[in-house]
Amino acid sequence: MADLIRSIAGHYNYWMFVILMMTGLFIVVSRGNLIKKIAGLNIFQTSVFLFYISMGKVTGGTAPVNTGRAGEVYSNPLPHVLILTAIVVGIATTAVGLALAVRIKESYGSIEEDVIEDMHRTERPA
């Protein structure tokens, strides 16, 4: 029991990653509002960042700054670097998504998916 608690507590940030990921996906799945969908997507992506950063953490390690002292344990810097890139990608995606949402709003007058679907249904020629 104690082991289990320690295992859960010890992998706390991994559990958060899973929860965030599920939350993000749930929002994407369940919300009809396009902006909310993008927000969900963002949460989802954030969970990925968290996942990478947790992965690079070495227990007891410091920040990966070369201090010159021998034998110092520091966290793996590479995932952090990678996630910087991923964050950029995430921002770009959000930007494009929001831009699209704007255009959708302009041409449909709504950003509710079911409203748009209704318009499509009536638009389709017999």
Added chain:
Amino acid sequence: MDMLFQSLSPAFIYLAAALVLPLSPNGRVRALVLLAVPVAAFASFAAMPYGEYGQIRFLGLALTLFRLDALSWLFGLAFSIAAFLALLYALHLRDSVQQAATLIYAGAATGAVFAGDLVTLFIFWEATALSSVLLIWAKGGEASYKAGMRYLVVQVGSGVLLFAGLAMLWRETGSLAFEAMTLESLATWTILAAFAIKAAFPLLGGWLADAYPRSTVTGAVTLAAFTTKLAIYALARGFPGCDILIPVGVAMALLPLPYALGADDLRKSLAYLLNSQLGFMVVGIGIGTPLAINGAVGHAFAHIIYDGLMFMALGAVLAGAGTIKESELGGLCKTMPWTAGFILIGALSFAALPLTSGFVTKSLTFSAATPLVQDLLYAASAGVFMAAVMKTGRVFFTGTPVISAEAPLAMRFAMGLSALLSLGIGLVPGLLYRLLPFDTPYQPYSLHPVLMQLLASGAGCLIWLALAKLGWLPHELPGMPWLCRKAGTTGAAIADAAKRPWARFARWRKRLLDTGLSRTFRMAGPDGPLARTLPVGSMALWVVVLLGVTLLLTYL
């Protein structure tokens, strides 16, 4: 050039004539040209030395187009005479189809007789079938058309059997020569079956009485002369002395007689009689001694003439009175005296009364037969007398005359010639005997045959009178058309029975297809769940589902 002509059998004279026929003016000239054809055909081979001409290799087959020997010579002569008489009888006709058909038919029969190998025989065999059916169809009308179709199927069936048989024989023996065969393999049995159909063996000969009465006036004359006699020739050539033919022949001689007596249509009655006569010939071939073969062949020769005479006379009646039903005719000797005279001679020949050709040829066979067969054949003779002389004679010589016109001159001329020939052979049998294939001396006019024949005829006469008095004369008996109808209705019933489950299957299949298609459309059509554009949320849900499945798989 000479060689070429020699190598072609006289059949080709007929065929060439048939080809140019449509080009010649349709009139008296053509008629005369027509008459010259059989004469020329006969002249072409009459004086040729016996031998095999026209031997060629074709498609790897050794063929002999023209074999001249005593047997084929005699049949060649018989067919020339028959063709001449038939054409003479039909001289008034202005129907190119019938004229050409007659020429081809005669030519094909002649060619078959002169064929030295089975392939050539087959070719002409089929040609007789095809050309003769035109003479039936030429009468016009649904009945003739149907009878013609039945006739054609049977005839082609005979040809196909011959074809199959010769193929088998070739594979067995490597030879295609048309020589005497023994019944020891499927091949020869098949060939015999082919001959049997054309010779109208019992149960196989229904076509004869079915088709002949439905042919044209002149066509019947022609038909009667060739097809069956060709079969007799083929049997004489291929199966002389084949024992099985004796009982078959006896049955053949006897079985058609009740039909002949019962038929209201006189030409039909005559057709049955013809069938019975063939039985006499088959018996002769079955016995197979030189005398018996002579008898069969001689009888065939004589029969061609007197049978033709009968058909001519009945045809004249049909043409003159418009009907040939016994029940509708009477007293014709008043209105058609010539015809009546001729038909009497024909009928007496049929009944083989002494001094007629029928007698001098039939008695050859009789004398070669065993006593039992003799007795049976005499019994048949009695029956023939009843049907040929009594039944036919009644409409000519009794009853109130019906309106009818005497036959045209050419017809009468042909009948007269036939009658003359019949009597001539009867009176001077040596003329014919000399031509027979075997050189066996025989004197027909001895006491026993004459007496027996007269007895049989007298008995036949008395029995008929008695039956007529009692009203026990047989009525129309079911023949081939009946059989065909029965087969047709049965077939239709079977087809119906088979069709129902098929239709059910087809309906089921259609329903399956329809529902399948509509279901597919509901699934995959533009608005179906497969093709519909899902909200992006559902798409994402699918991703999660698939991820779940994949991760689940990792735990397996």
Added chain:
Amino acid sequence: MIAGATAGFIAKHLPVLVVLVPLMAAPACLITGNRHATWAIATLASWTSFALTVALFIRVAGQGPLSYSLGGWAAPFGIEYRADALNAFILPLIAGIASFALPYARGSIGRDVEPRQQNLFYSALLLCLAGLLGVTITGDVFNIFVFLEISSLASYVLVAAGGGRDRRAFKAAFDYLIMGTIGASFFVIGIGFLYMATGTLNIADLAHRLATAPADRTVRMAYGFILVGIGLKLAMMPLHQWLPNAYSYAPPAVTAFLAATATKVSLYVLIRFLYTVFGLDDPFEAQTLKLLVMPLGIIGIFAASTVAIFQNDIRRMFAWSSIAQAGYMLTGIALMTPQGLAASLVNIVNHGLTKGALFMAVGMLTLATGTSRLSDLRGIGRTMPWTMAAILAGGLGLIGVPLTAGFISKWALVSAALDAGQWWLAGAVLLSSLLALGYVWRIVETACFGKADETRVIEPVPLAMVIPAWGLLAVSLYAGVQPALIMEGANAAARSLLPHLTGVGG
């Protein structure tokens, strides 16, 4: 002297130049502004990179795999660009399609994008091209993610460019974006797991370490996430739903380009991960292919083809057909034999060429008549016989009629299935051709034997569209008549991926 030096420079940096040329040309387009000039730059860039990919292909075919360390940092620490028999085989297809698509875009884009914004369009197209090329050539898995996102973001924009004519393009692009991002995120999660398990991101290094280390749950998680993530990008059956709309509403040039390249590159990534990285050492991996990918591929073939039959819009019909075709490629991959893999690769190239040409021809039809609805195109074959002939030729390729590229693909796949003893698969593949016959023939029948609408106005099709369409079609037909080059390339690639399996068939 200078020429020699230039040639030497190019030869030395060939792998990176392939990506760099379009990547650099994109901002150049952005800056230039003038649409004619940008078009010229873009075309030149795509042609250059096409020439470079061909050179690379020849080099790799002659000298074997080529490794290039970006910035001089050696692998596995630096990013490695690595051209081997597999990606050198895919690269010319991508660049080649772009080389046809750009001239085609010049003729057709005027309908969708305002003249002053066309420079943006071209730079997006170039970015997309650069991303796709980068995905293909890089030897670093995270780099794959980055390039994948570059190309994806560009393609969202490209799809949305169709919104000028039909607003549904916006929604399609939006859906595409959501789905694409989820897919990419899954992919990157998978990479994370891989890194967790091995501590490296270099493909060769990963392959080496995974081959020696026992497969634990982390690797399996990585496998699952990557499979689903890439499956989404390549429109594997239940993850395909973004595709029909995206392809139907994008501008014709974009559809032609994306259909011929984007999903194909994703397939390449899948092959790369399955065969190089994971190497199918773990029985679980093979099991997944057999139990999941193969059935999904076959279901995809049949379901998508059936849906295509009932579509009224030609572009949509062919979009569904693309999903079905992806199914063929997946089944080939899932066969796990060199023949199957080679068949998939042949299919990737041949289908890319054919579908590209087809979408171009359909684009011409749409441009001339203003509609792509089949019910509005009755009897169009009489008025536009040559365009219809092109569609027919491409359609025959989809069915797999001999002398078309599709026939070669089908031949390769069926013989691979037979070699692997999978009779039912061979049967299913051939049976599904009949469904292709169904939708192709709906078009032919309606267009050639339907009653023509007399009042229809046909606008002239610019030569700039006709020539690339027919050119690509000619290439695809040539690939059907002379398949040796593609077959050999595919075989070499398959051999290099499955060296432990010998006996490569046609």
Added chain:
Amino acid sequence: MTDHIALPLSILIPLIIGLFVHMFGDRPNQRDAVSLIGGIVTFIMVGWLLPEVMAGARPSASLFEMLPNVSLAFRVEPLGLMFALIASGLWVLTTLYAIGYMRANGETDQTRFYLFFAIAISSAIGIAFSANLLTLFIFYEALTLSTYPLVAHKGTDEARKGARTYLVILLGTSICFLLPAIIWTYGATGTLDFEPGGIVRGHLPPAFAPLLLALFAFGIGKAALMPFHRWLPAAMVAPTPVSALLHAVAVVKAGVFTMLKVGVYIFGTDYLAETGASVWLVWLAGFTILAASIIAMTKDDLKARLAYSTVSQLSYVTLGMALAVQSGVMGGAMQIAMHALGKITLFMCAGGIYVATHKTKVSELDGLGRRMPFTFAAFAIGALSIIGIPPTGGAWSKFYLMLATLDAHQQVLLIVLMASSLLNVIYLLSIPARAFFLPEAGTALRGFGTLKEAPLLCVLPPCLTAIGTIVLFFHADRIYWLIALIPTAGGHF
């Protein structure tokens, strides 16, 4: 590339003619003249090859390699030459006929018609001269596709439906069965070349031979083996010249020709005979022969009846191959020639009747023979050839097939052949019989006085082909010597 210029030319000329036809689209006279001349030139080209092939040469041409060991290649061998001669020779006559028919009927889209006609002929000759299965397959599919517009020519719903059936069955069988058969053969043997004696021996376990043969037999849908025969009656919606050439000669004969090629050059008759792989096919072919004949009897529509007759007759060739003896192959090969000539006569007559009277039902033909004697006489002669009655060529092919049933010890099939002949008599000969000898409804039987034949161009070709069937009877040895060169087991006899 090629060692005889006539070989590529005979395939190319029809294509070039097609091009010219397209160019002369708006000038009907030139267009039709070009078609006709093209037919004649093609025929001459094919005929040019005859002496050399008879002398033992096998002109060949190879274009390029498509798969390892498999090129797009041509090779003229006796069977193919015979097929090409028939196809190209009858093209001339059919073109003549088509000119008469299409004009008399006022059909539209004639240019498209002649164009695809030419392509179809080119494909047929390509099939005939194919040196390997892949080349054959390519032209086989080309033939299917090029005939589709011909079948759908009228563009009506009915025509489109029929054409759809036509296409789906032919393409479907070829893709689902023939293609895997070819791929399997290639996988097993590494080659697809037509080799005397076959190529599968030693590469295919005998137990699998029937399966492979089944894939081939059903894959060659053009041979109309039941149950894949429905396309043939469905395709009868086409204009009659199409039915005549394509469904009496080019398409169906391409099917059975392929069947023979596969039997002789892929399996080899020896192999088939030893393994008994084709025994089931013998029975299926026999069944098809009889069943199709029986169905034909129930059809009142003239062309439908002829179509089912074709289904039946095609199976004669399949039967000849399946019997796996030399006489069977010869009979089958001869049947290709004889049936082509006979059946095209029948179809052209049917078309002639339609042009002159617009009648399509057998039951409506009573008495018409008296007005159209030439047409119906030709019909009768053609029918005789189909049945196999001398003096028409059909008799010889039937003869060899009968021998083949004996050689293969399948006497039951002999009975099937005999029965089929009789059925043929009933459903074919009844047609001219009615026409000549039954009076037109409501009238008396008339003489041959006033003729009302179809236009000359619709009457002359069937008369010529009818005469041709008779000529073939007497000159069957020409064909015999050509097809005797087909390498089969047991040498010549």
